[in-house]
Amino acid sequence: MMRPVEFREDRCKGCALCMTVCPGEIITMSSRFNTSGYKVVEVRDEVVEECTSCAACALICPDYAVSVWRKPAKAKKGETADVHAG
Amino acid sequence: MMRPVEFREDRCKGCALCMTVCPGEIITMSSRFNTSGYKVVEVRDEVVEECTSCAACALICPDYAVSVWRKPAKAKKGETADVHAG
Amino acid sequence: MKNGKAAFTLPGVLADIPTHYCPGCQHGVAQRLVAECLDELALSEKAICIGSIGCSVFIYNYLKVDSVEAPHGRAPAVATGVKRARPEAAVFTYQGDGDLASIGMAETMHCANRGERVTIVFVNNTVYGMTGGQMAPTTMVGQRTTTCPGGRCADNEGEPIKMTEIIASLGGTAYAARVAVDSVKHVRAAKKAVRRAFEAPLNNLGLGFVEILATCPTNWKMTPVQANKRISEELIPYFPLGTYKNLMGEQAAEGTEVEG
Amino acid sequence: MKNGKAAFTLPGVLADIPTHYCPGCQHGVAQRLVAECLDELALSEKAICIGSIGCSVFIYNYLKVDSVEAPHGRAPAVATGVKRARPEAAVFTYQGDGDLASIGMAETMHCANRGERVTIVFVNNTVYGMTGGQMAPTTMVGQRTTTCPGGRCADNEGEPIKMTEIIASLGGTAYAARVAVDSVKHVRAAKKAVRRAFEAPLNNLGLGFVEILATCPTNWKMTPVQANKRISEELIPYFPLGTYKNLMGEQAAEGTEVEG
Amino acid sequence: MSGYQDVIVAGFGGQGVMLIGTLLAYAAMEDGLNVTYMPVYGPEMRGGTANCTVVVSKDDIGSPIIHLPKSLIAMNRPSLDKFQPRVQDGGVVVVNSSLVDMALADTARVQAVGVPANEIADSLGNTKMANMVAIGAYAQLTGVVPLDVLKASLKKVISPNYAKMIPANEQAIQAGADAVRA
């Protein structure tokens, strides 16, 4: 499945700030803990299609845990930058 | 002679500030030096009557060198405070 | 969707490692904005970062630029020395409110007054974060901290200092703004302000100063979400956002520009 | 005419000895005004003077009150310690511009911001008098000093700092005014301002601050009369006289009250 | 040195290891012993593991810092990894087996005792009391202080506002002790 938004679980500290800014309110707290002991957030498969790639979650996230891609329809060819490169 | 204004020559540093504020322009630089080597100012006898006791010279003097008394006509009885007491 | 176009890209100058900050701590956002501006203005090769003492002391681990650690409060003086020694460098400090507004007050004021061509990024979280949440000059009246356990009392400890207003009033300041990162809108505006704070000295106009209101959930004893709400509910009303000075020829109406 | 009524009386708290100041130096007037207020408010028995480092370092020889010498720039911190230790005392500092606005900037700002119930008498002569006329933060643009021999350059050294305006903007300040002693009218207004700067903390309202523009003929390399003219011609236009803050319930229109 | 015992108590920040260290120290004091308690704050100022060292002795105590302790309470895996190798041969190691695989215990060298502290605490109604379970087990195993003194010291470390929690904590201490009673 194509996910426009991904959370790097090793980075997420479960602060929930992204949840408060997502216009579609599709981000939720999972029940998983990461290796650092933090609960992490997720966008469940059921709702992921509702993601508008607005990147609000990424902008507010203090821990660089969110990657967001434009929906393919809008993406121009050749632009495939990996968010976390460099 | 009654002088409404007196300059303590040991204190005067000849800065001439008093000369600039005297409304009657009656203060002039003498040709005397005091023990500290400063030229001192004076109000010459010829003009001392023109002194209005306005105290401008005393207010501007940085060296507490000027004593000013009200003209006797205006002075109330019993008030004979020495300016430099204390 | 990794081969879609990124809707959000981390700046290359930002090291891709986990931060040491507490969950929800907005130092993370603030330093990302600095990194984004370094990238956008292509400054990473000529940037020199003056780190300060506070929770951001490890900023040199995150920003891949030449860095030096300043004693507590002295970053503006160190920045002056660096900039005068290397006029071609893009010199910036990153300082907390205890560092900048308390012990570093004199250095901050005089760096600004001289109009040093440096950028000061000032992260105001109304508390001494690193040392365990003591009162800062920016602590709100009534706010409880470990050294004003009954809440800051204006009568005894004074009112929170508004640094941006003071810095804007000094002749050497070319740009001064206060921003927040509590909402997406504010993050975008903050980014603009940080950028201008870098541009002002690079344009040889004087000091660039940006105050970023930020949370310290740990020492505020709040959840990150509560802490974030406090920014708009309590902090912004007292510390109004806006551009307080801008010599770069743009409209500099107070309280408007960088908020938009 | 010694048995006429005195039209001018030196305050009893002022020691009747020659001063060490240069001819025409207005420290002499400033310290006399302080002495007059101490007498009028009957404070000499409960006053504690915090001397500072500058040409006025010997102020304790002239004011017959309990005194302590503060390190350069730290008088507001020393005053804080004294006042907190002896709340019943009338505590005041007497500081030059190098002392107060340069090295002592942080102490001055925070003393004011905390609203310490003390009086700061600030004698601004735009230069470091005691050490031989070096540039001060208040030195006018273009003014030549021994450390800006080509004249202060705004671009490199910044513009003269306006302390009263800054201090007035802080929450803990109860009274702040700038005065001059270059004319009889100004001397009279200055006296009022000094008095209010004493009254504000005594009324438990906060800090009392008065900036007195004064000459330093020696380091300005002017005659006392020329120097005195410079006050109205150059200094006052840049450093406007007036009451900048007054919590004592009087009309506090800027630029009017204490000039009258 | 008679009546001497020392222990490193280690775990995640939120596990209350400092609290049980203090509790042990108070109990030792109440029991008339000399005691030192030393929090060791590691290099990271934020997050990470917390640990403290408690030394109990009838004599004056020289060092509050112990490199090679006689015993260890390991509330999580990193603590066991870090400190078990330093425990003296034959030393007592209380392992929170709720979070740590007991296979990691060096039973050949030390006297490792697994206590499912979280589960026991859970069963008493509050996982947060896992620390109390562990200290109860430790006291039982070493006899460093009597259990009743330990319990009586709870009022010293639990703030008056939370006084109502004391009975539950006493229960947890007892449950820990019971879990390791030979």
Added chain:
Amino acid sequence: MSGYQDVIVAGFGGQGVMLIGTLLAYAAMEDGLNVTYMPVYGPEMRGGTANCTVVVSKDDIGSPIIHLPKSLIAMNRPSLDKFQPRVQDGGVVVVNSSLVDMALADTARVQAVGVPANEIADSLGNTKMANMVAIGAYAQLTGVVPLDVLKASLKKVISPNYAKMIPANEQAIQAGADAVRA
């Protein structure tokens, strides 16, 4: 120590004592001698008397500070009062007799020479050159440096803006020397 001479030059602030001290030091240097010049700023920072000490020697100079000088130039009365008692027996004391009553000179003990420096300078057109008169007299009396070297050194101590004053100062030095020529 061969070729050794030291002198305290003292007077009011405005009398230019520091200037002639420096002039003497320059001249000594130009003459190939070792020399030290030490301004002594007294306790009062503002006003008061000024003095400096110049030491000239063919050898290395140890101390630039001289408590008991070999000679003295006293430009005013307080300077004579203060320093004459310290001058070594038989030492040279140049007294500005324009301002100081020569009766105060301790002619029994020292070789005191009065020079009406202000009047001589006045007669050359400028009272301010009294200091030059005094140093000329001193050089003549002690031979510490040749007069022409002294004169040639004027350009080192008088700023280029005032170069036109040099000839008058040379004259004053000469006049001072002439006044004491045996």
Added chain:
Amino acid sequence: MSTPGERVLIKGNEAICRGAVDAGCQCFFGYPITPQNDIPEYMSKVMPNLGRVFVQAESEVAAANMLLGAAACGIRAMTSSSSPGISLKQEAISYMGGTELPAVIVNISRGGPGLGDIGPSQGDYYQAVKGGGHGDYRQFVLAPGTVQEAYDLIGKAFDLAFAYRNPVMLLGDAIIGQMMEPVTLGSNKETESNSPDLGWNLTGKGQRDPRLLKSLHLTDGALAGHNLRLRDKYASMEKDVLFENFLVDDAELIVVAFGSIGRIAKSTIRKMRASGKKVGLHRPITLFPFPSRELDKLAAAGKRFLTIEHNLGQMVDDVRLAVRKHADSDFYGQMPGNLPTPEDFEQPILAALGVNS
């Protein structure tokens, strides 16, 4: 205020606070820095409730100068900090020394130089004892080795400060500051030194002549006379020297160590005694005045010495100077950054004993 005899388990930092409060400290001026934050935090809670003064200063410079002001009033006052902050107080300390003000300064020192770390270290011995500020002044330096001593010595600090009108520094480290031990409270007493008029302090002149407290001495010979008087005062402090000797009588080798290192070395020594090694401990408690006479006596009795410090070698100078007529001292320096344990000192002690382990 403590109940006399009250027995509590507290951190060294808290013991210092409670000791100061019991000793009548009226004003505290602080600034946050690890590892002494407990001190301002405790004082911010307790002092206002007692009607006393707590001020969080804008900096250590300001805190030290507030202390100067309160001390000039003859009020029992105190500041505390840790190494970098103590460096910032040096100018004020020199002024307080020169002005002869009774002031108490606490340094819970940390690893240096520079920002260093927040762990224990004895790297500030020189600064404390030789004077990090300018000019010739000395301050009492008290180095507690236990939490009880931290409590007791802070009381002594106030008494000495007023007895000599001189700054007194309590020098601890992160171990002393952070460790908890049982402490018996209540022995510290407020003395008459907190009375309003001590004959020299500022009270507002009232009907008497004005008083002046300063360190500027410009008239001829004034500063020299002042320095001479100070010299005599510093020499007279000798009578208040404090130290602990532990098993020195039959010892061949005496370990000299202060503060936390002293107590840790004690552990080592106990252990080595158990295996028959004739080792003792001399623990200076006052670092200034230094127990030179006692060390000289021990040296004269034929002892050998090993100085152990948590630094590159600072107090060892004073030990060597003290024993130089009869002996010398070896040195072992634990590097700041490494936590010291009793085991660390075994090898150096054996080496100094001339034993190959």
Added chain:
Amino acid sequence: MSTPGERVLIKGNEAICRGAVDAGCQCFFGYPITPQNDIPEYMSKVMPNLGRVFVQAESEVAAANMLLGAAACGIRAMTSSSSPGISLKQEAISYMGGTELPAVIVNISRGGPGLGDIGPSQGDYYQAVKGGGHGDYRQFVLAPGTVQEAYDLIGKAFDLAFAYRNPVMLLGDAIIGQMMEPVTLGSNKETESNSPDLGWNLTGKGQRDPRLLKSLHLTDGALAGHNLRLRDKYASMEKDVLFENFLVDDAELIVVAFGSIGRIAKSTIRKMRASGKKVGLHRPITLFPFPSRELDKLAAAGKRFLTIEHNLGQMVDDVRLAVRKHADSDFYGQMPGNLPTPEDFEQPILAALGVNS
């Protein structure tokens, strides 16, 4: 910039400036204080004309931290002050020591403690040599005895600062700063150390990896390792020790004195030699590293020692430590506040010689 060989009559303060300028000092950060005001004043005139940097800082604290910044860039930079101002620089000096930055600090010291006076004094020896800042760091301390040496040593100061990446202090007093003497200029040279990239300094990273200059060491063992390295560096400085021996070969008594006191004592010694007294002079020029080996050698050769200082006795500790294997040192302290003259030292020297005058 001076013409090589140019001979001028200048004050010590000016010699320091000219020496620094010749040695390629690019940045000067100052603040007024007597008796060093000539230094910032001269620099404010000359540096801008050379396209170099003069900044009058807002305080000595700021000046020292500006220096830290410029030094981090690997630029030859300097600050100067006098005693109280130097106290304020201690935190930054400790940071520069810990961060291993090449920086030159000039102290034209004055009488203390506190505000003291503006006359000469050697009361800051301890502060300079033992470290007035926190933690274990050492700085080179160079003490000129002539104006020529002030010129020469400031050049050496820059070279040493860069050779060792370490702060270097030039310690003079009001005598050295204020006196004029003939000086031959031009020997100080700018070296390659002012080149833009020294391998460690901040230049903006360009294409290389970023550099970091800091003194915080939090990971396990890091600070200890750092301190060990620093210890070795400080020990290695020994090879740059400097001193002057004057008539020591046949001397029975060696006077040890530094800076202006050294040169004044020389006068006394010359005079006493003239009357047949066998006295010599050892004048340490580097106070750190201290010429301990040379003194030990002299002590081994049977000399006796008298240390003379313009303070209550500070360097005498180092002399006693240096000679302790074979000898001891008497001490004579001229009180700060009294101007020292050669006559003042006659009596103490005779006493040390065991002669009743």
